[in-house]
Amino acid sequence: MADAFSLQDVLDSFKSSLSDNKEVFIKYYISGWRELVSFMNSLGSVFSFISKDAVNKIQILENLLMGENGTHYLTVQSMVKYELDNELVDLAKRSSHPESGCRTLLRLHRALRWLQLFLESLRTSTEDSKTSVMCSEAYNASLSPHHPWIIRKAAGMAFCALPSRNAFFEVMNAGSDQEVITLLGEALPLISEVHQITEDLYAKNNLLDLP
Numbered sequence: 454m455a456d457a458f459s460l461q462d463v464l465d466s467f468k469s470s471l472s473d474n475k476e477v478f479i480k481y482y483i484s485g486w487r488e489l490v491s492f493m494n495s496l497g498s499v500f501s502f503i504s505k506d507a508v509n510k511i512q513i514l515e516n517l518l519m520g521e522n523g524t525h526y527l528t529v530q531s532m533v534k535y536e537l538d539n540e541l542v543d544l545a546k547r548s549s550h551p552e553s554g555c556r557t558l559l560r561l562h563r564a565l566r567w568l569q570l571f572l573e574s575l576r577t578s579t580e581d582s583k584t585s586v587m588c589s590e591a592y593n594a595s596l597s598p599h600h601p602w603i604i605r606k607a608a609g610m611a612f613c614a615l616p617s618r619n620a621f622f623e624v625m626n627a628g629s630d631q632e633v634i635t636l637l638g639e640a641l642p643l644i645s646e647v648h649q650i651t652e653d654l655y656a657k658n659n660l661l662d663l664p
């Protein structure tokens with residue numbers, strides 16, 4: 454099946470997203486997210502409120518990339534420069550640019566931190582580790598402080614519906630448990646690097662709290 458999820462594809466997308474001079478190509482960044490969303494959809498409809506929001510944000514970025522100013526959206530670096538230079542970002546509160554590329558990508562960027570933490574704890578987990586616990590610990594350390602109570606509540610309920618560690622390893626479609634663990638070990642430094650580059654760029658430009 455051509456469109457079946459594989460962890461390898463996610464890894465490949467994030468790998469392609471890094472340019473030689475360490476810029477992040479938006480095209481591959483969002484294709485990595487698309488893979489992750491298709492994976493999440495395969496886990497059941499409890500997660501659809503999460504994947505809908507992710508798809509919405511992926512779509513906003515894709516529209517910018519495909520739009521008339523698309524050349525400015527080649528990399529996260531060029532997007533930040535273009536939107537700031539042209540005052541296309543709401544810095545203090547949402548007003549005339551509620552869906553800027555910068556604020557939209559920031560939401561995915563925070564979610565990437567969740568992914569990094571979650572995959573790291575999956576990688577180092579043992580057979581009796583609980584995915585719901587790993588997931589909510591990762592969530593509490595990343596996205597949760599940015600979410601209102603109602604979303605935190607809904608997320609917590611969704612986490613309880615996560616498949617077991619064994620089932621999780623299976624759907625990752627990357628071979629034996631040991632092979633999954635090896636692949637996770639390769640994927641994580643890459644995901645961390647993409648995350649760190651974006652984090653530094655956003656910090657330097659004071660963009661980490663965009664409304």
Ligand code: 1PZ
Nearest residue numbers: 489490492493502503506507560561564567592596604608
């Ligand atoms: C496989 C397990 C999935 C667990 C995913 C853990 C993340 C839980 C996130 C809950 C988000 C709920 C829906 C909407 C949230 C939005 O309010 C926020 C802020 O956006 P704004 O309102 O400011 O426009 N959106 C986000 O924080 C982005 C969330 C993207 C989550 C993508 C998760 C993809 C997981 C892949 C799984 C392999």
